[in-house]
Amino acid sequence: AQRVTQPEKLLSVFKGAPVELKCNYSYSGSPELFWYVQYSRQRLQLLLRHISRESIKGFTADLNKGETSFHLKKPFAQEEDSAMYYCALSGTGGGNKLTFGTGTQLKVEL
Amino acid sequence: DVKVTQSSRYLVKRTGEKVFLECVQDMDHENMFWYRQDPGLGLRLIYFSYDVKMKEKGDIPEGYSVSREKKERFSLILESASTNQTSMYLCASSQIDSLDTQYFGPGTRLTVL
Numbered sequence: 407a408q409r410v411t412q413p414e415k416l417l418s419v420f421k422g423a424p425v426e427l428k429c430n431y432s433y434s435g436s437p438e439l440f441w442y443v444q445y446s447r448q449r450l451q452l453l454l455r456h457i458s459r460e461s462i463k464g465f466t467a468d469l470n471k472g473e474t475s476f477h478l479k480k481p482f483a484q485e486e487d488s489a490m491y492y493c494a495l496s497g498t499g500g501g502n503k504l505t506f507g508t509g510t511q512l513k514v515e516l
Numbered sequence: 517d518v519k520v521t522q523s524s525r526y527l528v529k530r531t532g533e534k535v536f537l538e539c540v541q542d543m544d545h546e547n548m549f550w551y552r553q554d555p556g557l558g559l560r561l562i563y564f565s566y567d568v569k570m571k572e573k574g575d576i577p578e579g580y581s582v583s584r585e586k587k588e589r590f591s592l593i594l595e596s597a598s599t600n601q602t603s604m605y606l607c608a609s610s611q612i613d614s615l616d617t618q619y620f621g622p623g624t625r626l627t628v629l
Contacts, residue, residue: 449621450606451619
């Protein structure tokens with residue numbers, strides 16, 4: 407069975423501080439991992455995917471197969487980064503079926 | 517721009533009622549999904565569909581059924597609503613590839629009294 411773990415329900419940081427949202431996964435095959443974000447009163451939307459190795463809004467995430475992790479990082483938090491962040495894994499079953507973590511609420515304080 | 521719409525933003529029903537939640541997407545996507553979103557539990561997949569008239573159970577299908585008669589429309593049905601089905605319901609659609617983005621609707625907040 408595949409599983410995604412986000413150990414922090416809430417992460418509070420000051421503006422300008424570094425941010426790391428943790429995500430660990432359990433999957434026997436080769437995973438495809440994503441971060442989705444939901445800003446207040448907006449739809450859930452894709453932030454980034456590991457295969458693209460891209461930086462979106464200053465966020466990056468590196469897949470570490472040895473530690474089965476896909477942590478989301480940003481060097482300097484901005485107030486507009488406050489949102490709910492979900493890590494998700496696409497694995498067995500095909501057809502883009504995603505398993506989501508429980509989410510981490512990021513609060514950036516001034 | 518992909519658009520996924522859901523029939524209601526807020527819905528209040530009574531225990532035992534039959535409830536229909538409708539989702540429509542306008543990008544000719546093959547895949548459609550229904551999730552429920554609960555605090556502390558994240559998003560959990562209820563049902564998904566790869567094609568018209570095709571459906572597969574997700575992680576928590578009990579108490580729900582779905583219908584996909586047309587490619588653009590995916591309906592979630594609560595045959596006999598119960599209070600533990602009070603939740604936020606999210607619909608999503610995507611292309612068929614596993615790397616493709618899922619596009620989400622605005623959600624329906626269902627309250628069962």
